[in-house]
Amino acid sequence: MTIRITLISPALNRSLREARFDEGSPLDPRGRACAESAAGSLGAADRVLVSPTARCRETASALGLAAVPEPELAGLDMGRWRGLTLDEVMAREPDAVLSWLSDRDAAPHGGESVGALCERAAGWLEETATFGGRTLAVVEQELVRALAVTILGAPGPAFWRLDVPPLTATDLSGQSGRWNLRLGRELGAEGR
Template sequence: MTSRITLITPASNRSLREARFDDGSPLDPSGRTRAEASASRLGAADRVLVSPTARCLETAAALGLSAVPEPAAAGLDMGRWRGLTLDEVMAREPDAVMSWLTDPDAVPHGGEPVRALCERAAGWLAASAAVEGRTLAVVEQEFVRALAVTVLDAPGPAFWRLDVPPLTATELSGRSGRWNLRLGRELESEGR
């Protein structure tokens, strides 16, 4: 059985624009407008899921999706760094940031290590492989990166080398253990 999964990243908000660890801020007007303009370009899905973050929930709504919250597809828990920019944390805790960026098991922020996110994403993908048909999920960029690392069987530090822009589609097709990956298709350019 072949499974098809399309992952949509959230539209822009203040946190994304400012490179701030998610602080629960809402979509900005331009992000909402872009998502609304992309709504007709998604195609049908057998199930529609959404990460429980504010920007994912709002993106799903702007896309006109009736999505079921999926806690396993949540973004990386940034603990006490939540709401701060990387520059702010780097100014206060440079050694902690360097540890976090080089060691997938590091948790200087008290949240979730990158390796745990990758393992959670791998578990979600394995469970999704058992679902027939097409899944559409609005998820955080770091969840997409964790899935890419998993599918490519890449080393943990590769997580930091993947750039996943807002409001793009990443497509997975295949079955557990063997997946094809298509990264970063812009929703707005589809059908042009």
């Protein structure tokens, strides 16, 4: 049986607009309006999950989804860097930033490493593959990247080379541990 998973990236909020490590800010009015305009474009799902972050929960709500929070779908824990831009952190801790960007197992911010995020995402995918039916999940962009790197067996640096725009769908389909990946489909753009 083919497993189908659709990952939806959240709408814009202050953190995304300002390229900040998310500090839990809500959707901004424009992000909410964009999500509301895409409501009804996702089709039926057998289960709907959501990351516990504010912007993912609010995106799911604006899309009209009755989603169940799933702790395993949380975004990357950025520790003491939460709320800061990469430039701000680079000015304060340049060696720590370079370590974080070059070593997937580094977590100089006191949070979670990219490697740990990828392992968590892989575990969630393995568990989800046992669920029959279509899963829809509203998740942070870095979780989409972690799953893409995992599915493709790509080297660690590939994580930094994937761009996941807001309010896009990434479709995973597969069986027996073999996955196909379709990245960055705009919501409501199934026929394009």
